[in-house]
Every structure is written in C-alpha cells, then in structure tokens.
Amino acid sequence: MLVETLPEPGGAAATGMTAPETAYRPQPLLHDLVSTVLAPTTALGDADGQIRPAGVQGLFHADSRALSQVKLEVDGREPEAVGYAPDGPGGARFVSLPRWLGDRRADPTVRINRTRRVTPGALSEHVEIVSTASVAVTAAVTLKLSCDFAPIEVVKSGGDTVPAPAVISGPGELSWRSGRIGVTVTGEDAKAEPGETAWLRWEVTLPPGGRTVLRWNAVIDDPEAVVVAPARAVEWSRPQVVADHRLTRLLEQSLDDLRSLRLAEASAPGDTFLGAGVPWFLTLFGRDSIWAARMLLPLGTELAAGTLRVLARRQGTRVDPDSGEAPGKIMHELRRHEFALPGNDLRLPAAYYGTIDATPLWISLLHDAWRWGLPEHQVAALMPYLEAALGWLGEHTDAGGGGFVKYLGTRAHGLANQGWKDSGDAVRFRDGHQAEPPIALVEVQGYAYQAARHGAALLEAFGRPGAARWRDRADTLAERFRARFWVDGPHGRFPALALDGNGRPVDALTSNIGHLLGTGLLSDEESAAVAELLVSPEMADGFGLRTMSSREGGFNPMSYHCGSIWAHDTAIVIAGLARAGFGAQAGTLAEGLLAAGETFDYRLPELFAGDARGSVGRPMPYPAACRPQAWSAAAAITIMHAAVGLYPDVPAGRVLLRPLAGAPLGEVSVRGLRVAAKEVDVAVDRDGAVSVSGLPAGICTELVGNG
Incomplete structure (x- = not known):
C-alpha cells in the first residue's frame, strides 16, 4: 500500500552525492493532525x-x-x-x-x-x-x-x-x-x-x-468520483462489551472509525467495503479491505459479502503487464485516474493489480464468511469467481518455477514488492541487504495453502469439481515449504522471510512468520517454536509485534516495514496464537496494543515506531501514518474475538469455543456477536470458563482445551 517518495537505494543519497534541492521532497507529516472523516x-x-x-x-x-x-x-x-x-x-x-x-x-x-x-x-x-x-x-x-x-x-x-x-x-x-x-x-x-x-x-x-x-x-x-458513501445502514453489530477499560474504550473508538471509513463504488452503492485509511488510501484496496472485512466477521457477514462482490466485479480477465492484471486475479487498488507522483518513477494505473496476496485472501474471506453464516445463495453466486481465483493461483503465480507463489513486480513503474510489506526495502536478509525478485514471501505460502484448503471445502460443498486436486496441491506446497523455508540462526530455527530470485532463503526474522499460525501450514511443534520467537524481546519488547527483529541488520524502529509496529499485523498474529492455544503469547501482544491505544487516544494509527518500552516509555508515532485506518481499527475486534474464542462452522452445525488460554485479559463479556444473522452473547470468567447463549437453532457447541 506504500507509495514511495524517498530516493531509491543506490541513488544520490546512497552514494554520498549531493542531489539538487528540488530532487527530494519529503512526504508531509500528519501524526499530530486531527482527522474528521465520513468517507469519502x-x-x-x-x-x-x-x-x-x-x-x-x-x-x-x-x-x-x-x-x-x-x-x-x-x-x-x-x-x-x-x-x-x-x-x-x-x-x-x-x-x-x-x-x-x-x-x-x-x-x-x-x-x-x-x-x-x-x-x-x-x-x-x-x-x-x-x-x-x-x-x-x-x-x-x-x-x-x-x-x-x-x-x-x-x-x-x-x-x-x-x-x-x-x-x-x-x-x-x-x-x-x-x-x-x-x-x-x-x-x-x-x-x-x-x-x-x-x-x-x-x-x-x-x-x-x-x-x-x-x-x-x-x-x-x-x-x-469512483467511490461514494454506501446507500445502506451500517452492516455490522455494535456489541456491548464488559472488559478491561482499555479494550472497551479502544473498541468504542474503533467502531466509530470503522463506520466513518465505509465506502461503495459509484456504480454499485449497495455493496459496502472499507476504505483503507485517511488520507492517502481512502479507496478500495484489495488486501486491506479483505483483511478488515475478515476481522469484522464476528459482528456480521454483510460487510464481507459487499467486499467480496465489489472485488469480484473487478476480478482480472486478461493478462496486462502494465497493470498487473491476470485472469482470476483480485485487484490491489482503485483510483479515479493514474496515480503518478511528481518527481518519482512510480505510476500506477487507475485500476492496479500489483498484489500477490489479495487473491488467496479473497478465497479465504469467502470461506470464513460462509462458516460464519453468509447465506448459501450469496456464496453460490460467487462460486464462479472462486473458481477463477483458484485458476489464477494455479496458473499465474509460479514465475520461474519452484512450486511457490511469488511475484516479479509489474514493469518499471509499479510496486517493487507486492505483499503487505510493499515498500521497496521491505525484503531484507539478516545482514540488511535486499533480496532480488522473483520473491516468494513466507506468509503468502501460508495464505496460498489455506486458500487451497478453503477453496476445496467450498468446491465440495457446492458440488463443483476439483476439491481433491486442491487438497493435493496444498499438501505438496506444505512439503516444499518445510524443505526450503526453515533456516537456522541466532534465534534458533524459524521460517525465512522469503525465498529470493535464486531460491535462497531470506534469513531475517520478521513478523511475517506469525501469519502462518492458523493457516494449517505449520505442525503443532513448529507453531510452538514460532509462537515463542514472536514474543521474544527482539520482537515484542515494544508496544506490539515488531515487523523485524531488533537484531537484524536492516532494523530501524522508524522504518515503514523493517522494525515498526503495525496494529493489524499484531492482531493477525494474536488471532493465530489464540486459535492455536497460545494464550499467554497472544495476551502479551494484546497488552502491547492496548497500551499503545492509550497513547494514541484509542485511535490506533496505521503503524508506529518499534522502540523498546525501556528506551522511550511510550510508543512514538510514525509521522506519515494513516489515522484512522481500517485494519488498525479492526484490530480491536480481533482482540475481543480472540479473548472469547467463538469459532462457528454454520454449514457443519457447530461452534468451537476456545477462549484465550489463561484468560490473560481477565473477565470478558460480549453481547451482540452475530452468527448466521442471530445475536449471540459470550462470557469468559477470570478462570477462562466460557458460556454462550443465543446460537441459531441446530447449532451445537464444542469446548476445545484452551491450554
């Protein structure tokens, strides 16, 4: 999502030459500005x-x-x-x-x-x-x-x-x-x-x-304008929560901010999605809008449905190297015209597809919304788009061979990196030097594995062919991943950030590996090793999860992706830890975000600096961060959901209950979650015992050991 304005490595700044005064104009700072927003x-x-x-x-x-x-x-x-x-x-x-x-x-x-x-x-x-x-x-x-x-x-x-x-x-x-x-x-x-x-x-x-x-x-x-205000009322519930006051205040502000970021396309005002963030990205962003809708599933499936349909209508149909479009691919961002920065080579067409992860994430959003109770006729209407997305995953993602999902970048004027860490210097080895494309990101392999499994489940449930092939493909990817991605280093054994264009593991320890939790790509033993690394002092002695370990050569706590803390990144990892039964680790990261929320008046920014608590005492802003920002605001819902641990599978007629092991956030009571459009109440006491009421008829509960 980043649009870079800094000189590229190897330019005048890197060589020590003095550039003309007009050659570099820094991006305006906005961390101390007041934003008042009702999109667009x-x-x-x-x-x-x-x-x-x-x-x-x-x-x-x-x-x-x-x-x-x-x-x-x-x-x-x-x-x-x-x-x-x-x-x-x-x-x-x-x-x-x-x-x-x-x-x-x-x-x-x-x-x-x-x-x-x-x-x-x-x-x-x-x-x-x-x-x-x-x-x-x-x-x-x-x-x-x-x-x-x-x-x-x-x-x-x-x-x-x-x-x-x-x-x-x-x-x-x-x-x-x-x-x-x-x-x-x-x-x-x-x-x-x-x-x-x-x-x-x-x-x-x-x-x-x-x-x-x-x-x-x-x-x-x-x-x-290509985006407008939605033509309908807010799609999600506003739950009543009794919990740590920091969580309740963060939720209240976050729900206000999420309401203010609602958007629709001018051509289809009935389908709502969330604009990514104010001010730079208040439009449709595939990855961001998908993640935000996925995080809000505990409050209802309507936002997910709107997001899925909006992106399906703009699903790729042809191969276009300039825009990155390909058949079945989900787009990255939408603008009214070409996005071209004065004095910068970056030029993105109005409809830009330069993303490697939006398509598998779209598949998993459809699957998860189905399990939360999205009506079957709405899921059925999206099945042709699911098959097209799986087709892209199978036919357009393995540039240069090797069996992994990777990207080359789109021509000279597109984004160099196309995962969620999309700044030009985000993919670095342990010694700090940058990886060369094509890049196979670690978290994208997890997304692809999960999308293959999720796609297979949907194909089977809706009578479509190909489920066995996609399960086999997922199993093969898991074998290759285990053989190629794991590396040894001063942190112990862990998955590399990526494989570079020569197939070498990019051996920096980063937050990306936390996105593997919950995808099924890791064994229980591997998940435990990853969980411990994620809460090590090098990764988590700040106010959340650092994007890169403080021991790496490329670490900079004020960088965009190499040492800063992103609320949504931390929240995704909290969700994975919680689902896998690592309550203490999830609680550690959640406490960091709650402490940061106090500093930022309970409006979490897009990202903030990754300084250690002992060095600054409070989180420092990243001066150009969006605020409010959709997936940062949605992080509050993820923390709440992880605490109560309600995981429905409406088509199977069951709900798994797995509250955070050890109840690290104390007693939490939530009234007004939604499962299959029915309001559901969940309460977790200080000992971790959970109770639930209001489930739809025919849904049974299963308590999973929480630690």
Missing part, C-alpha cells in the same frame, strides 16, 4: 481547529483536495487553542480563546466553541462565541478560505499547487470550479469576498453574558 470526505487540520495552507491539511473528497485553507480569525488574529475532542463519526469539537476580548482579568471571559461535522461530500461548522464578560463585546469574525483542487498524490509528494480563484455565487456564497468538480461555501448571514484567498465575514456584538452562533458549510460536487 475528510477534513485534516491542526488541533486548534484551523486548516492551514500547508502540508496535507485540507478538506478532501475522493482523492482530491477541495479546500486547502479554512482559518478562523477574530479581529485579524487567531484565537489561542485550548483543546479538542472527537464527536463520533464525522465529528470534532474545538475550544479556543480570543483573550484580548472581554474583561481584563486572569480568567478568560470570551470562549469559542467550534463544532465540525463532516458528511459525505460536505463539511459544516457551528462557531459558538460565548461571553461571560461584564462588558459588551464587539468583534469582526472572518473565515479565510482557499481551494487548490490538488490530487492526493501531489499532496502526498509535497508537490506545488496553485490556488483557484473564488467567485461570489450568491449572498454569503463563494464557489470554485475545476473541470467537473465544484466547491461551494456558504456562510449564514455572512459577507463574502472573492479571490485566490477568499473570505466570509461576520460582525459580532455580544451583550454582557451573551452568546451567538455563526454557521457555514461547504458542499462538494464531484460526479467523477
């Missing part, structure tokens, strides 16, 4: 409520910046910030003080309460000015506005933009237009002044103890 619209600004003409600040809609400046001034001065708070999906409140107004004493007597509300295609604000002064207050309030219509890729690369001039289109109304995209801002009872920097202006007079409310709104007209 986002407002990004400072913690004082101002949206300044700098970096990535602005009002965005579907990959385009609508307003680049929204700055409130009183008597030509900016009020002083006091604080802000989120106000549910699409809402935020800001408090500031114009301390030069009112009584001359230590306590402020004039206060501004600024309430922001984002809805799809619009932003509105109520600016309440409250006086407790003993004298009348008179002030000129202005809203300074700019619009540049900058594409998100230009903003991301720090590129130059040009303000568009505003015109007066009505009383208190300003308008901007670029092609078919239009923006209109209206201030109730305001005077408008046009120009490249435009203004709305109010004259305010308050009596002693008086108050007034100023209102304005922005509306975006964007008929070319």
Whole structure:
C-alpha cells in the first residue's frame, strides 16, 4: 500500500552525492493532525481547529483536495487553542480563546466553541462565541478560505499547487470550479469576498453574558468520483462489551472509525467495503479491505459479502503487464485516474493489480464468511469467481518455477514488492541487504495453502469439481515449504522471510512468520517454536509485534516495514496464537496494543515506531501514518474475538469455543456477536470458563482445551 517518495537505494543519497534541492521532497507529516472523516470526505487540520495552507491539511473528497485553507480569525488574529475532542463519526469539537476580548482579568471571559461535522461530500461548522464578560463585546469574525483542487498524490509528494480563484455565487456564497468538480461555501448571514484567498465575514456584538452562533458549510460536487458513501445502514453489530477499560474504550473508538471509513463504488452503492485509511488510501484496496472485512466477521457477514462482490466485479480477465492484471486475479487498488507522483518513477494505473496476496485472501474471506453464516445463495453466486481465483493461483503465480507463489513486480513503474510489506526495502536478509525478485514471501505460502484448503471445502460443498486436486496441491506446497523455508540462526530455527530470485532463503526474522499460525501450514511443534520467537524481546519488547527483529541488520524502529509496529499485523498474529492455544503469547501482544491505544487516544494509527518500552516509555508515532485506518481499527475486534474464542462452522452445525488460554485479559463479556444473522452473547470468567447463549437453532457447541 506504500507509495514511495524517498530516493531509491543506490541513488544520490546512497552514494554520498549531493542531489539538487528540488530532487527530494519529503512526504508531509500528519501524526499530530486531527482527522474528521465520513468517507469519502475528510477534513485534516491542526488541533486548534484551523486548516492551514500547508502540508496535507485540507478538506478532501475522493482523492482530491477541495479546500486547502479554512482559518478562523477574530479581529485579524487567531484565537489561542485550548483543546479538542472527537464527536463520533464525522465529528470534532474545538475550544479556543480570543483573550484580548472581554474583561481584563486572569480568567478568560470570551470562549469559542467550534463544532465540525463532516458528511459525505460536505463539511459544516457551528462557531459558538460565548461571553461571560461584564462588558459588551464587539468583534469582526472572518473565515479565510482557499481551494487548490490538488490530487492526493501531489499532496502526498509535497508537490506545488496553485490556488483557484473564488467567485461570489450568491449572498454569503463563494464557489470554485475545476473541470467537473465544484466547491461551494456558504456562510449564514455572512459577507463574502472573492479571490485566490477568499473570505466570509461576520460582525459580532455580544451583550454582557451573551452568546451567538455563526454557521457555514461547504458542499462538494464531484460526479467523477469512483467511490461514494454506501446507500445502506451500517452492516455490522455494535456489541456491548464488559472488559478491561482499555479494550472497551479502544473498541468504542474503533467502531466509530470503522463506520466513518465505509465506502461503495459509484456504480454499485449497495455493496459496502472499507476504505483503507485517511488520507492517502481512502479507496478500495484489495488486501486491506479483505483483511478488515475478515476481522469484522464476528459482528456480521454483510460487510464481507459487499467486499467480496465489489472485488469480484473487478476480478482480472486478461493478462496486462502494465497493470498487473491476470485472469482470476483480485485487484490491489482503485483510483479515479493514474496515480503518478511528481518527481518519482512510480505510476500506477487507475485500476492496479500489483498484489500477490489479495487473491488467496479473497478465497479465504469467502470461506470464513460462509462458516460464519453468509447465506448459501450469496456464496453460490460467487462460486464462479472462486473458481477463477483458484485458476489464477494455479496458473499465474509460479514465475520461474519452484512450486511457490511469488511475484516479479509489474514493469518499471509499479510496486517493487507486492505483499503487505510493499515498500521497496521491505525484503531484507539478516545482514540488511535486499533480496532480488522473483520473491516468494513466507506468509503468502501460508495464505496460498489455506486458500487451497478453503477453496476445496467450498468446491465440495457446492458440488463443483476439483476439491481433491486442491487438497493435493496444498499438501505438496506444505512439503516444499518445510524443505526450503526453515533456516537456522541466532534465534534458533524459524521460517525465512522469503525465498529470493535464486531460491535462497531470506534469513531475517520478521513478523511475517506469525501469519502462518492458523493457516494449517505449520505442525503443532513448529507453531510452538514460532509462537515463542514472536514474543521474544527482539520482537515484542515494544508496544506490539515488531515487523523485524531488533537484531537484524536492516532494523530501524522508524522504518515503514523493517522494525515498526503495525496494529493489524499484531492482531493477525494474536488471532493465530489464540486459535492455536497460545494464550499467554497472544495476551502479551494484546497488552502491547492496548497500551499503545492509550497513547494514541484509542485511535490506533496505521503503524508506529518499534522502540523498546525501556528506551522511550511510550510508543512514538510514525509521522506519515494513516489515522484512522481500517485494519488498525479492526484490530480491536480481533482482540475481543480472540479473548472469547467463538469459532462457528454454520454449514457443519457447530461452534468451537476456545477462549484465550489463561484468560490473560481477565473477565470478558460480549453481547451482540452475530452468527448466521442471530445475536449471540459470550462470557469468559477470570478462570477462562466460557458460556454462550443465543446460537441459531441446530447449532451445537464444542469446548476445545484452551491450554
């Protein structure tokens, strides 16, 4: 999912040469910005409520910046910030003080309460000015506005933009237009002044103890957007949870964020998926949207169904080396036009297929949704797409031979790495040097093994041929994997990160191996060895699971994929550990994410730095991380689900119960999970005993030993 803006290894930065000043523009930082989002619209600004003409600040809609400046001034001065708070999906409140107004004493007597509300295609604000002064207050309030219509890729690369001039289109109304995209801002009872920097202006007079409310709104007209707000209500349940307060608060914020990230295609508004993250990736991303829907299955199957159908409609039908498309392949990302970074070789077509893992993950999402109770007629309708996806897995993934699923990269302008760690330097040997393609990633072999098994189960259940062939293929892959991927090192014996283009194991210890847990590719003994490595100090003495061991040559705690911590990565491993019965290890990683949640106001970012706790005391932000981000928010649901351990197989008429061994998160009670559209309640006491009620008729329970 990464779009790189840094110089490639071997360029001027690597050789010590001095590059021209214009050759490198760093990506704007956003870790301290406040995002207010209801997809596909986002407002990004400072913690004082101002949206300044700098970096990535602005009002965005579907990959385009609508307003680049929204700055409130009183008597030509900016009020002083006091604080802000989120106000549910699409809402935020800001408090500031114009301390030069009112009584001359230590306590402020004039206060501004600024309430922001984002809805799809619009932003509105109520600016309440409250006086407790003993004298009348008179002030000129202005809203300074700019619009540049900058594409998100230009903003991301720090590129130059040009303000568009505003015109007066009505009383208190300003308008901007670029092609078919239009923006209109209206201030109730305001005077408008046009120009490249435009203004709305109010004259305010308050009596002693008086108050007034100023209102304005922005509306975006964007008929070319490829993503829109869904046409239906939220698809998943909102469970009632009694647990550690950190988990309940993380869940509440995460559920708000997930609601705010809901999207649909303009051509099919009835099928919902989750946009990957704000601001860079608020669109359809195969891998991200699939993982997020899979994590939300305990709350219902409707999101999974929408995600599956959206991606099935865009499933590849031809071989196209430029886009990476191939018959049966699931796409990587969708944009309104080519995604091209100024001053960078990376150019991705509007529909880009450069991903090695979205297709097997799509297969497993269909299988898991079926087992959670997705109606059979909906599964049956997707079976032709399943067969096509299996066809891609069997015919288009073994570049150069060897029997493993691998990628070459798509031409010179696509992503060099095509697993979830898709930055250019993500695949490194223990000594730090980079692997050459074609690359066979370790976790992708696990995904492929699981997809073959899952595909076989679906083919058999729905009367389609080929189940035995896919089970045989999975068994063969497991044998090859055991022979080729396991390596010895200072950590002991473990699976390598990948095989490189020469078939050599890329021998760095990374979080990727945790994704093998639960796929069936590992034996019980191998799973135990992996579980212990994942919670070793080199991997887990921070606030979650590091992407790379701190003992590796390529380790950097502030890198994108070589030492940072990703919430979704940690959550996937927690789920695998829990399902395999490694409760203590799962609890260790879950505690790290819960501690990180406190630091980030319970809105987990895309990733954060992998520093040891003892070195910094709290997790440090990765400054360009998306926040909110779909699979990071979904991590909270995964932690909750792992704690209670409810694993349904509706077609087989049973539910397995396997709460976290040792109940490391203490007592957890959840009301409102969904199995086959029925609300189910689960409770786990402090001793790990579990009870369940509300299961659909005909479903029996089976308690699996939890340690």
